[in-house]
Amino acid sequence: xxxxxxxxxxxxxxxxxxxxxxxxxxxxxxxxxxxxxxxxxxxxxxxxxxxxxxxxxxxxxxxxxxxxxxxxxxxxxxxxxxxxxxxxxxxxxxxxxxxxxxxxxxxxxxxxxxxxxxxxxxxxxxxxxxxxxxxxxxxxxxxxxxxxxxxxxxxxxxxxxxxxxxxxxxxxxxxxxxxxxxxxxxxxxxxxxxxxxxxxxxxxxxxxxxxxxxxxxxxxxxxxxxxxxxxxxxxxxxxxxxxxxxxxxxxxxxxxxxxxxxxxxxxxxxxxxxxxxxxxxxxxxxxxxxx
Amino acid sequence: xxxxxxxxxxxxxxxxxxxxxxxxxxxxxxxxxxxxxxxxxxxxxxxxxxxxxxxxxxxxxxxxxxxxxxxxxxxxxxxxxxxxxxxxxxxxxxxxxxxxxxxxxxxxxxxxxxxxxxxxxxxxxxxxxxxxxxxxxxxxxxxxxxxxxxxxxxxxxxxxxxxxxxxxxxxxxxxxxxxxxxxxxxxxxxxxxxxxxxxxxxxxxxxxxxxxxxxxxxxxxxxxxxxxxxxxxxxxxxxxxxxxxxxxxxxxxxxxxxxxxxxxxxxxxxxxxxxxxxxxxxxxxxxxxxxxxxxxxxxxxxxxxxxxxxxxxxxxxxxxxxxxxxxxxxxxxxxxxxxxxxxxxxxxxxxxxxxxxxxxxxxxxxxxxxxxxxxxxxxxxxxxxxxxxxxxxxxxxxxxxxxxxxxxxxxxxxxxxxxxxxxxxxxxxxxx
Numbered sequence: 001x002x003x004x005x006x007x008x009x010x011x012x013x014x015x016x017x018x019x020x021x022x023x024x025x026x027x028x029x030x031x032x033x034x035x036x037x038x039x040x041x042x043x044x045x046x047x048x049x050x051x052x053x054x055x056x057x058x059x060x061x062x063x064x065x066x067x068x069x070x071x072x073x074x075x076x077x078x079x080x081x082x083x084x085x086x087x088x089x090x091x092x093x094x095x096x097x098x099x100x101x102x103x104x105x106x107x108x109x110x111x112x113x114x115x116x117x118x119x120x121x122x123x124x125x126x127x128x129x130x131x132x133x134x135x136x137x138x139x140x141x142x143x144x145x146x147x148x149x150x151x152x153x154x155x156x157x158x159x160x161x162x163x164x165x166x167x168x169x170x171x172x173x174x175x176x177x178x179x180x181x182x183x184x185x186x187x188x189x190x191x192x193x194x195x196x197x198x199x200x201x202x203x204x205x206x207x208x209x210x211x212x213x214x215x216x217x218x219x220x221x222x223x224x225x226x227x228x229x230x231x232x233x234x235x236x237x238x239x240x241x242x243x244x245x246x247x248x249x250x251x252x253x254x255x256x257x258x259x260x261x262x263x264x265x266x267x268x269x270x271x272x273x274x275x276x277x278x279x280x281x282x283x284x285x286x287x288x289x290x291x
Numbered sequence: 292x293x294x295x296x297x298x299x300x301x302x303x304x305x306x307x308x309x310x311x312x313x314x315x316x317x318x319x320x321x322x323x324x325x326x327x328x329x330x331x332x333x334x335x336x337x338x339x340x341x342x343x344x345x346x347x348x349x350x351x352x353x354x355x356x357x358x359x360x361x362x363x364x365x366x367x368x369x370x371x372x373x374x375x376x377x378x379x380x381x382x383x384x385x386x387x388x389x390x391x392x393x394x395x396x397x398x399x400x401x402x403x404x405x406x407x408x409x410x411x412x413x414x415x416x417x418x419x420x421x422x423x424x425x426x427x428x429x430x431x432x433x434x435x436x437x438x439x440x441x442x443x444x445x446x447x448x449x450x451x452x453x454x455x456x457x458x459x460x461x462x463x464x465x466x467x468x469x470x471x472x473x474x475x476x477x478x479x480x481x482x483x484x485x486x487x488x489x490x491x492x493x494x495x496x497x498x499x500x501x502x503x504x505x506x507x508x509x510x511x512x513x514x515x516x517x518x519x520x521x522x523x524x525x526x527x528x529x530x531x532x533x534x535x536x537x538x539x540x541x542x543x544x545x546x547x548x549x550x551x552x553x554x555x556x557x558x559x560x561x562x563x564x565x566x567x568x569x570x571x572x573x574x575x576x577x578x579x580x581x582x583x584x585x586x587x588x589x590x591x592x593x594x595x596x597x598x599x600x601x602x603x604x605x606x607x608x609x610x611x612x613x614x615x616x617x618x619x620x621x622x623x624x625x626x627x628x629x630x631x632x633x634x635x636x637x638x639x640x641x642x643x644x645x646x647x648x649x650x651x652x653x654x655x656x657x658x659x660x661x662x663x664x665x666x667x668x669x670x671x672x673x674x675x676x677x678x679x680x681x682x683x684x685x686x687x688x689x690x691x692x693x694x695x696x697x698x699x700x701x702x703x704x705x706x707x708x709x710x711x712x713x714x715x716x717x718x719x720x721x722x723x
Contacts, residue, residue, distance in 0.1 A: 255688040
């Protein structure tokens with residue numbers, strides 16, 4: 001069938017919006033990453049690759065924020081995926097109780113991130129926080145820590161909040177994926193005498209791969225974009241131990257007034273996310289099977 | 292069919308463009324100040340002769356007082372109305388410069404001293420106020436912070452004392468004298484601890500060492516150019532002045548002068564500790580006195596900066612910051628109206644109302660402080676030897692973060708030398 005050329009006209013509105021809201025800002029960031037623009041003045045100079053060189057070789061806080069971000073991402077991707085998957089398996093049947101529980105687990109997702117940050121800041125408060133009070137009540141005083149004030153654990157405390165915030169959303173994706181698996185495969189496995197673990201390993205997990213791909217890729221991107229939660233809960237402190245790439249970009253651009261350098265970090269940031277997401281898709285796609 | 296589709300697509304594009312243009316022109320009308328934002332035709336007619344100026348600042352807690360003052364200003368100046376917008380201080384520090392750029396926002400704006408003042412000055416957004424008569428209404432000693440190359444670009448309105456606030460009544464009850472040396476300070480802290488009172492409530496989770504660092508270092512580094520020298524490479528954080536300051540913080544932390552888990556405590560919890568008399572001092576500044584009094588009206592408050600040297604070595608008794616600097620946007624088309632508003636704010640009776648209702652000291656001359664807390668502490672303005680907040684003299688945000696980070700590092704258990712080394716590395720990465 002020959003497609004009329006007129007049909008291409010319908011791309012124009014979308015293309016215009018895409019250009020204004022995506023392509024233009026992206027290319028602007030790339031452009032400014034080669035300058036020393038302060039974000040305010042009309043004048044700036046081109047500095048070549050200086051900003052990129054600084055990021056890679058001369059900025060220990062940037063390196064620290066990359067490390068923190070990777071730790072944060074790994075914790076969130078692993079725990080969020082596992083928790084969402086376990087809950088999805090238990091709540092897969094469409095019963096009234098399960099409907100209610102799914103809604104309950106999904107509830108944090110609809111809260112604003114600042115509200116979540118506010119709630120968890122009080123949960124983690126070392127003296128008044130409910131977490132330490134519960135731990136003390138059940139005799140686990142040694143686990144009552146300074147959650148957000150201790151540089152060694154603060155990033156994990158933040159990552160746990162992120163998991164609490166978004167696991168419900170991933171649970172729904174996994175439940176949808178589980179519902180798409182044909183029931184007769186489970187019946188056949190049962191007849192063949194497969195154990196629960198074998199059924200999970202040979203049927204559920206491989207056929208859940210498309211959902212898992214979405215969950216893992218989306219969780220990774222979310223972990224890199226967790227600006228609001230981190231900014232509101234710790235502001236990157238203490239001593240940059242919870243500084244992640246997005247909060248560092250904000251810091252450089254809006255407190256340091258170095259938009260050129262912030263743009264260079266943003267470009268690196270964009271490339272890192274694209275690379276990780278591509279690798280994840282590649283690995284997870286190779287695991288897909290069909291029966 | 293092809294022709295019809297082409298015409299339809301063209302029409303859609305035309306409508307979108309027209310809509311965009313219409314929105315733009317309505318924006319221009321609104322920005323020009325000729326139309327009233329409320330939108331009613333009647334009110335537009337009524338307000339045709341009124342010039343609306345925009346006033347932006349970060350003191351959300353002062354909105355009520357400002358609303359009243361603005362009402363009085365509008366009554367006295369029927370041709371001018373004031374649209375006030377406040378932003379959280381963090382957001383204001385980051386975004387004010389962007390808002391000032393086109394001149395439609397912030398005809399009257401406020402600026403922090405230090406980095407923000409420098410940035411706005413470099414961008415050329417300050418109107419020179421040197422020849423304005425109202426400048427004489429401000430204490431001469433406070434004006435320097437708003438000057439650049441001999442021009443008065445902004446006038447500081449508030450006088451903040453960035454040093455610990457203490458419970459005077461508690462000290463009297465326990466028979467503790469105000470310490471004047473490091474040994475007396477240590478004895479004071481021990482007495483408080485013996486009475487199960489935490490000497491200092493330190494809000495490390497949000498305010499951090501931002502305020503406390505100033506009074507901790509004031510006599511360890513008496514040179515007021517120390518941070519300028521650090522940023523020019525002539526000084527380092529690994530030298531005695533900073534190592535000593537970090538050691539003092541370590542001493543405070545390890546000897547229980549600060550509450551347990553100080554880095555995880557937010558300002559509300561720290562204030563509550565002082566209000567409940569579980570702690571004797573709050574490591575912030577004068578701007579929290581009114582809130583403390585709200586939490587416990589029986590508190591009698593004063594300032595008690597840490598003395599970290601012997602009595603003979605004491606040069607500075609405390610820290611002050613002339614801040615909340617009022618300025619007129621150079622890109623504004625309503626400069627005269629904006630100046631009239633600043634002049635109104637600098638009248639002693641208006642300034643007195645603002646000072647007493649917000650519980651703050653001001654830089655305006657002849658202010659009549661009525662509240663007990665303000666009266667008890669107003670002698671710090673003229674009689675005490677205070678120095679300008681050193682932290683605000685750090686120009687590079689990354690250097691400031693490194694300096695503050697080294698304190699957090701020490702409070703987290705790192706040795707002063709190691710923390711200073713790490714911070715110095717960041718400083719070197721960020722200076723030319």
